[in-house]
Amino acid sequence: MEKILITGGAGFIGSHVVRLFVTKYPNYHIFNLDKLTYAGNLANLKDIEDKSNYTFVKGDIVDAAFISDLFAKHDFIKVIHLAAESHVDRSISNPLEFVMTNVIGTVNLLNAAKTAWKNHYASHRFYHVSTDEVYGTLGETGMFTETTAYDPHSPYSASKASSDHFVRAYHDTYGLDVVISNCSNNYGSYHFPEKLIPLSIYNIKNNKSIPVYGKGENIRDWLFVEDHARAIDLILHQAKTGTTYNIGGHNEWTNIDLIRLLCNIMDRKLNRESGASAKLITFVKDRAGHDLRYAIDSSKLQKELGWTPSLQFEEGLERTVDWYLTNEEWLNNVTSGSYKTYYEEQYVKR
Ligand code: NAD
Numbered sequence: 001m002e003k004i005l006i007t008g009g010a011g012f013i014g015s016h017v018v019r020l021f022v023t024k025y026p027n028y029h030i031f032n033l034d035k036l037t038y039a040g041n042l043a044n045l046k047d048i049e050d051k052s053n054y055t056f057v058k059g060d061i062v063d064a065a066f067i068s069d070l071f072a073k074h075d076f077i078k079v080i081h082l083a084a085e086s087h088v089d090r091s092i093s094n095p096l097e098f099v100m101t102n103v104i105g106t107v108n109l110l111n112a113a114k115t116a117w118k119n120h121y122a123s124h125r126f127y128h129v130s131t132d133e134v135y136g137t138l139g140e141t142g143m144f145t146e147t148t149a150y151d152p153h154s155p156y157s158a159s160k161a162s163s164d165h166f167v168r169a170y171h172d173t174y175g176l177d178v179v180i181s182n183c184s185n186n187y188g189s190y191h192f193p194e195k196l197i198p199l200s201i202y203n204i205k206n207n208k209s210i211p212v213y214g215k216g217e218n219i220r221d222w223l224f225v226e227d228h229a230r231a232i233d234l235i236l237h238q239a240k241t242g243t244t245y246n247i248g249g250h251n252e253w254t255n256i257d258l259i260r261l262l263c264n265i266m267d268r269k270l271n272r273e274s275g276a277s278a279k280l281i282t283f284v285k286d287r288a289g290h291d292l293r294y295a296i297d298s299s300k301l302q303k304e305l306g307w308t309p310s311l312q313f314e315e316g317l318e319r320t321v322d323w324y325l326t327n328e329e330w331l332n333n334v335t336s337g338s339y340k341t342y343y344e345e346q347y348v349k350r
Pocket residue numbers: 007008009010011012013014033034035036037038039040041059060061062081082083084085086087101105129130131132160182183184185186187192
């Protein structure tokens with residue numbers, strides 16, 4: 001069985017990637033390495049945690065000795081690296097944490113791969129999952145392509161840009177087989193409710209105000225998380241070494257229009273009077289250094305590997321709202337903090 005290491009598999013996107021790989025590839029053994037920070041939640045993987053081709057490993061990618069031991073113990077044939085600090089607002093209050101995990105943690109993984117894979121670089125691959133935020137911000141027109149110059153503005157995007165540069169440097173300097181993808185904003189199930197869409201769903205459900213930064217005019221390009229996971233699968237298996245792909249759904253929304261759409265959906269689902277949820281919209285102080293617009297040109301991925309997004313946004317958003325309303329317990333456990341005991345109960349006491 002080929003061993004694949006997925007880092008950050010207990011997070012939002014990582015859990016979708018782990019689920020896809022564990023179920024689609026019975027001949028791969030998937031190792032999910034995760035520190036279980038506030039954003040890591042093993043309940044995201046409840047449905048697959050007992051599969052025989054899945055193993056959870058609790059650990060910190062910042063711990064170089066632990067990482068090199070893990071690589072020495074297992075011949076991972078591929079790494080899909082998603083572990084990161086991922087929230088822009090947290091990066092503004094605590095940039096160093098982002099340097100540690102996103103930069104040092106990535107370099108630790110690269111070093112471990114470089115050493116462990118020394119005599120067989122050609123058969124092993126390091127896949128680095130990154131973000132469109134490394135390209136900075138757009139004006140009213142244009143799109144990010146794979147050749148857009150990096151211009152990060154937040155400590156989060158600066159740390160991801162730095163990690164992307166290190167990954168390319170290990171390819172150019174040591175010949176490590178690497179691929180990188182830069183994806184736009186994801187939405188879907190298991191999204192931690194500090195990010196715009198799940199936070200708004202939670203607040204609307206509980207009749208709390210919906211905080212909209214500034215005037216709500218910032219634009220994000222939203223992609224259904226399962227489409228991102230499918231793109232990662234394709235790129236891992238089919239991309240040429242050293243390649244970068246942008247991933248995005250050609251789906252731009254101003255924050256305020258998105259929130260209004262979400263309010264309409266929630267009014268309908270919760271049998272509220274039309275317009276009731278929109279009354280919760282509250283404009284608050286803008287985020288420092290707030291990027292105005294992200295838009296991804298994913299034509300390279302579409303042309304070369306035949307990937308296309310599977311869902312229209314309205315349908316994806318409906319499905320997402322349905323998921324959060326059906327999985328009330330998940331949402332309550334995350335917002336109350338009780339999800340943190342899941343690891344203890346499942347893996348330590350058993
Ligand atoms: P997330 O915050 O939901 O999950 C991150 C996971 O990494 C968590 O499970 C956390 O416990 C783990 N982790 C954090 N620090 C760690 C450490 N030091 N050692 C081991 N594990 C650690 O993030 P996400 O939204 O799922 O994003 C996953 C990746 O995709 C990130 O690299 C992010 O930059 C990138 N990305 C995210 C988006 C998005 O819209 N969310 C878009 C494009 C790219």
